[in-house]
Amino acid sequence: MKREVVIATKNAGKVKDFQQLFAPLGWEVRSLLDFPEIPEIIEDGHSFRENAAKKAEAIAAAFGKTVLADDSGLVVDALDGRPGIYSARYAGPDKDDQANNEKVLAELQGVPQEERTARFVCVIAVASPNKVTRYYEGFCEGEIALRPSGENGFGYDPIFYVPELKKTMAELSPQEKNRVSHRAEAMKQLTANRSDWE
Numbered sequence: 590m591k592r593e594v595v596i597a598t599k600n601a602g603k604v605k606d607f608q609q610l611f612a613p614l615g616w617e618v619r620s621l622l623d624f625p626e627i628p629e630i631i632e633d634g635h636s637f638r639e640n641a642a643k644k645a646e647a648i649a650a651a652f653g654k655t656v657l658a659d660d661s662g663l664v665v666d667a668l669d670g671r672p673g674i675y676s677a678r679y680a681g682p683d684k685d686d687q688a689n690n691e692k693v694l695a696e697l698q699g700v701p702q703e704e705r706t707a708r709f710v711c712v713i714a715v716a717s718p719n720k721v722t723r724y725y726e727g728f729c730e731g732e733i734a735l736r737p738s739g740e741n742g743f744g745y746d747p748i749f750y751v752p753e754l755k756k757t758m759a760e761l762s763p764q765e766k767n768r769v770s771h772r773a774e775a776m777k778q779l780t781a782n783r784s785d786w787e
C-alpha cells in the first residue's frame with residue numbers, strides 16, 4: 590500500500606510537479622482536486638509562508654492528518670518584486686495564466702534584458718494537528734524573456750528564462766524542470782528533513 594500525501598492545492602500544474610517529485614519516494618499524491626467539495630481557501634496572508642500555512646493548517650484540521658501546501662509565485666526585480674504573493678490573480682480574479690504573462694510583459698516593455706532579473710519562490714508548509722507547522726523554501730533565479738516560448742509547465746513558465754539552460758521553464762521537459770525549479774528546491778529541503786513530517 591503506497592503512502593499517501595495530501596497537498597492542499599487546486600492547481601493542476603503544481604499537482605503534476607509534485608506527483609513527479611514524490612514518485613522517487615514512492616508516495617501517492619492526493620490534492621484538493623480530488624475533493625471538489627472543499628471550498629477555495631482565502632489567501633489573505635502577507636507572505637508566501639503565511640498563505641502556505643493557512644492552506645496546510647485548514648486542511649490538516651479538516652482531515653485530522655498531516656497536510657502539505659505550496660504557496661509560490663514570480664518576483665520581478667524591475668517591478669519592485671511584483672507580482673509576488675499576488676501572482677495567481679495578477680491580471681484579475683480568474684487566475685488566467687496567459688493574461689498574467691501578458692501583463693508582466695507589458696509592464697516590462699522597453700526594459701533591457703540585463704534588467705529583467707526575476708526569481709520563482711516556493712514555500713511548502715507542512716501542517717499536522719497539534720504540531721508546529723514546518724516550512725521548506727526554494728528559489729529559482731532567472732530573467733523575464735522578451736516574449737513567451739514553450740508549451741510545457743504552467744503559470745509563468747513560458748516567460749521565465751533560465752540562463753544556465755538557455756531555455757524558458759516552459760521549454761524544459763518536466764524532468765529538466767524538476768532538477769532546477771523552486772518547487773524542486775523546496776522539495777529537497779522537505780525530503781532532507783523527512784523525520785520532521787513523515
Ligand SMILES: O=c1nc[nH]c2c1ncn2[C@H]1C[C@H](O)[C@@H](COP(=O)(O)OP(=O)(O)OP(=O)(O)O)O1
Pocket residue numbers: 597598599600603632659660661662663676677678689709742743744745746758770772
Ligand atoms: O512552477 C511554476 N511555474 C510557473 N508559474 C508558477 C509556478 N509555481 C507557481 N507559479 C505561479 C502560478 C500562479 O500564478 C502562482 C501560484 O499562486 P498560488 O496561490 O501559490 O497557487 P494557486 O492559487 O494557483 O493554487 P493553490 O493556491 O490552490 O495552490 O505562481
Ligand SMILES: [Mg+2]
Pocket residue numbers: 632677
Ligand atoms: Mg492560491
